[in-house]
Amino acid sequence: MEELLSIHLKIADRDYTFKSPPEEETMLREAWRLIRDRVEVHRNRGMRDTQDVMALIAIECLVTSLKSDEQSRQLQNRVYDKVAKLNQLVISTLA
Incomplete structure (x- = not known):
């Protein structure tokens, strides 16, 4: 059974x-730190309602x-295209 830590934030x-x-x-x-920093940014801009923040x-x-997912998809597509081109080059060289 995996041990779980109890973390208070x-x-x-x-x-x-x-x-x-x-x-x-x-x-x-790290996620907690990033959220804390974003809360501070919005509160410094005058937003006080916690639910809105x-x-x-x-x-x-x-x-x-979503941006990261799209960038990953684009990178995967570029890698796939390069591998497909290399595969075609190898096949044409061996033929």
Whole structure:
């Protein structure tokens, strides 16, 4: 049975407890740091409603994720095209 860590984090004035495998603790804490920084940015811009701040952060995170997914797809397509061209070159050389 895998051991889970109990990690306590404060996000936008609320305390949360996460159960996390030890190998994910660093990523969880980095995600917490990034959210904390984004909360601070929005509050410095005058936004005080926590629900509004968290909604904006959620949208920002999803847009970033979608952009990253698209970049990964484009990179995979370029790699696939290069491999296909190399394959054709090898086949034509061997024929």
